[in-house]
Amino acid sequence: MPHFPKPAEGSWTEHYGIDTKPVSYQDSISPEHYEQERDAIFRRTWLNLGRVEQLKRVGSYFTKEIAAAGASVVIVRSGPDEYRAFYNMCRHRGNKLVWQDYPGVEVSGVCRAFTCKYHGWQFGLEGDLQFVQQEEEFFDFDKADWPLRSVRLEVWEGWIFVNFDDDAAPLTDYLGTMLRKLEGYPFHEFSQVYKYRAEVGSNWKLFIDAFTEFYHAPILHGRQAVEEESRKLAGYGYEALWYEVDGPHNVVSSWGGMSPPKDESMVKPIERKLRAGLFGPWDSPDVVPELPSGLNPANHRAWGEDSFLFFPNFMILIWERQWILTYHYWPTSHNTHIFEGTAYFVPPKNARERLTQELSMVTFVEYALQDANTLEATQTMLETQAITEFPLCDQEILLRHLHTTARQYVAEYENTKAGAQ
Numbered sequence: 001m002p003h004f005p006k007p008a009e010g011s012w013t014e015h016y017g018i019d020t021k022p023v024s025y026q027d028s029i030s031p032e033h034y035e036q037e038r039d040a041i042f043r044r045t046w047l048n049l050g051r052v053e054q055l056k057r058v059g060s061y062f063t064k065e066i067a068a069a070g071a072s073v074v075i076v077r078s079g080p081d082e083y084r085a086f087y088n089m090c091r092h093r094g095n096k097l098v099w100q101d102y103p104g105v106e107v108s109g110v111c112r113a114f115t116c117k118y119h120g121w122q123f124g125l126e127g128d129l130q131f132v133q134q135e136e137e138f139f140d141f142d143k144a145d146w147p148l149r150s151v152r153l154e155v156w157e158g159w160i161f162v163n164f165d166d167d168a169a170p171l172t173d174y175l176g177t178m179l180r181k182l183e184g185y186p187f188h189e190f191s192q193v194y195k196y197r198a199e200v201g202s203n204w205k206l207f208i209d210a211f212t213e214f215y216h217a218p219i220l221h222g223r224q225a226v227e228e229e230s231r232k233l234a235g236y237g238y239e240a241l242w243y244e245v246d247g248p249h250n251v252v253s254s255w256g257g258m259s260p261p262k263d264e265s266m267v268k269p270i271e272r273k274l275r276a277g278l279f280g281p282w283d284s285p286d287v288v289p290e291l292p293s294g295l296n297p298a299n300h301r302a303w304g305e306d307s308f309l310f311f312p313n314f315m316i317l318i319w320e321r322q323w324i325l326t327y328h329y330w331p332t333s334h335n336t337h338i339f340e341g342t343a344y345f346v347p348p349k350n351a352r353e354r355l356t357q358e359l360s361m362v363t364f365v366e367y368a369l370q371d372a373n374t375l376e377a378t379q380t381m382l383e384t385q386a387i388t389e390f391p392l393c394d395q396e397i398l399l400r401h402l403h404t405t406a407r408q409y410v411a412e413y414e415n416t417k418a419g420a421q
């Protein structure tokens, strides 16, 4: 395996001034700490809810349950180039405004106005109250005083973000320089979307841990490959091309492994037929004339993929072969979360391309299941507290960074709260 240059200090972890001592996972098993994270992180940072292409026309909407922030929101395209977010709650007596058969289930659709199921109040796409049943029965009542309560929403490169904190800095400030160097990537070209969702029995940070290090990949996922390849992978180990941290966000840049493999006999027949596998499609749709400066930060010829963590819970993986994966981790308690994996491709031009994309997606899901299985085994053991300190290697730098960042948000928030009292 080629050895990639580490920084002069000899380790990435020391280069970024991150502590190298063994770590505690108390922050992933404590219900109290989780409650603090809800206030300090999920009610104050910019949270991604997908892309503008999900809202095809004026009036297109979707709802999102964000348990960690204690909110349900509705996102709507209110004008040709205008998007809004509202608390999904009726101004009359608090009924959930947009839902179908089950109030807890997320929905999407197109409408001209939102009508409450309870007493029929109607709100326009801009949140304005438009109709009240028996309006004359209300006291000193002016509809203009009762719009839907809005949530801050900003769009960056077609990605929709909301923030429950009215005092938070604007999204582009929050993203910082490293992530803004992705600007110009033609994300809108990737409009063929495949989604996968799972309820996972682990703390949300543990799953991010599993996707910001690939140290585990040759071992945990090794058996996915044909036998000979699997032995080779385990022998190689894993070393990233590049790690970077910028404020709360981070990236790991990785080599492309075997897409396409040098020796096609090393992969399964279906992969040879459909020209896709472990790392997605082997062929590129050729829609990215030039990489923005934020991609392939090591400028390495073996570059295959960059995984960006947008703190707290959103990851974008951009592949050299021109497809995108995103992950969202939505906490539902200190030891459970909902994982969403979404793959974005350039729309297929024929049936074979479609199958290539489907194979990439099912391969990814198989991986995610292998990871998720391990997470539940880890969470239950961490909770026994039989062992409470764990050594992390240099390839696990981003785990240290994530947990340290999350703890800092909690500490700063608790300090401000104490100062305000």
Ligand code: FES
Binding pocket: 090, 091, 092, 093, 094, 095, 116, 117, 118, 119, 120, 121
């Ligand atoms: S609660 Fe919505 S109309 Fe009464």
Ligand SMILES: [Fe+2]
Binding pocket: 210, 211, 216, 217, 220, 221, 367, 371
């Ligand atoms: Fe994995």
